[in-house]
Amino acid sequence: MDFHEVRFPTALSFGSLGGPERRTEVVTLANGFEERNTPWQHSRRRYDAGVGMRSLDDVEAMIAFFEARQGQLYGFRWKDWSDYRSCRASGAVTCDDQLLAEGDGTTTKFQLVKNYVSGPHSYQRPVAKPVENSIKVGRDGTELSEGDDWICDPVTGLVTLNEAPAPGERVTAGYEFDVPVRFTVDTIQTSVASFQAGDVPNIPVLEVRV
Known part of the structure; x- marks a missing residue:
């Protein structure tokens, strides 16, 4: 394209x-x-x-x-x-803003997404154009270090972890896009x-x- x-x-x-x-x-x-x-x-x-x-x-x-x-x-x-942000308009970006997925012990690549929730219904929007230097990634609420623990492609919004999360571990992220x-x-x-x-x-x- x-x-x-x-x-x-x-x-x-x-x-x-x-x-x-x-x-x-x-x-x-x-x-x-x-x-x-x-x-x-x-x-x-x-x-x-x-x-x-x-x-x-x-x-x-x-x-x-x-x-x-x-x-x-x-x-x-x-x-x-x-x-344009993963958090509420009045909030600040944190690593726990959006749930990307739960670990399965083998997967290391996760697409950035934004979840829109209203009552019991929701819509998950893929985010392909994050803003560099605004991205934060977390695992079970703990912020990870960019470079040491993860990298993100700003052209596709694909996050790659250096180590696969254990089964059930929450992989989260915050960002501008x-x-x-x-x-x-x-x-x-x-x-x-x-x-x-x-x-x-x-x-x-x-x-x-x-």
């Missing part, structure tokens, strides 16, 4: 509109009941990168970033300010006059599977 490991300017993504999108197929039966199904295991996120622009310098930075990605051709990292996205258009239309009048361009961005 064509992807640049570069983050969209965070000053421009701050204040942008967007969030998760699901695809649900709804069939209404003759008796009025519904059957619902989804072809997607995971949601995709959409954003509008134009909303965060506040000056002509921002427009220039946007155009430069767009040209460097060659429009839709190359994906890039996006900071979703409403959901980005969303892999791309532009969904190959054209950006800007006007100095309209921008100064408060009319910002619409620049849609879509999460990609990696």
Whole structure:
């Protein structure tokens, strides 16, 4: 996949509109009941990168970033300010934020995930673009040492432990992360006059599977 490991300017993504999108197929039966199904295991996120622009310098930075990605051709990292950490929005990242798995005595590789829980139901989201130097890994509540005990690939979000956890041991992690996205258009239309009048361009961005 064509992807640049570069983050969209965070000053421009701050204040942008967007969030998760699901695809649900709804069939209404003759008796009025519904059957619902989804072809997607995971949601995709959409954003509008134009909303965060506040000056002509921002427009220039946007155009430069767009040209460097060659429009839709190359994906890039996006900071979703409403959901970019493994902990609660008001908390601090710790090694015990998210349960990755329980040890089986042989497995040493674990994918970073974020668990969304509401009542008895939950959704587990794979995290493929963690932010380097923000990752903490723990085992049964004890923080492990990066390098000595584990390494993490920031391109895939795959954590590798130097020693396989014993059966039943909890492998946990905390981190900040980005969303892999791309532009969904190959054209950006800007006007100095309209921008100064408060009319910002619409620049849609879509999460990609990696």
